[in-house]
Amino acid sequence: MGENAEAENLNAICREAKAEGKLSGKNLTDLYDLFGQRFTKALDALKENRIKKYIFKPSGRTVWIVVGRERDYLLMPEAEFCTCDDFYFRVLDQKVHLCYHLIAQKVARNLGWFDTIEENDDLYASLMTEWKKATP
Numbered sequence: 001m002g003e004n005a006e007a008e009n010l011n012a013i014c015r016e017a018k019a020e021g022k023l024s025g026k027n028l029t030d031l032y033d034l035f036g037q038r039f040t041k042a043l044d045a046l047k048e049n050r051i052k053k054y055i056f057k058p059s060g061r062t063v064w065i066v067v068g069r070e071r072d073y074l075l076m077p078e079a080e081f082c083t084c085d086d087f088y089f090r091v092l093d094q095k096v097h098l099c100y101h102l103i104a105q106k107v108a109r110n111l112g113w114f115d116t117i118e119e120n121d122d123l124y125a126s127l128m129t130e131w132k133k134a135t136p
């Protein structure tokens, strides 16, 4: 399965879940069939409320973060980009493309399962530096 098919399947399931306001048993099964362990990890992140949407004021810039065990991961969902090693090496190898952070973020965004954190624009540069630091 190519990376696009994977993302398209995830988007289709997210649309369904959004319409229902929840993940159905079938959604869960389908997601597990699609992503296996990656979905298990995504679901843990969702259950543990580790998906954060930062909104910087007054610019309105938005940054998504998944709080990890050892560090935070910066996501750029529009570009399907993540700062984790998993993402980095998979993309280099042209393997499966969506890391569990991106899967979790998509589900979170569609179901509203995330925290919104407002920060002042003054902090944007230093936070971004911090979040990008661990990128290989």
Ligand SMILES: [Zn+2]
Binding pocket: 073, 082, 083, 084, 086, 087, 099, 100, 101, 102
């Ligand atoms: Zn990632």
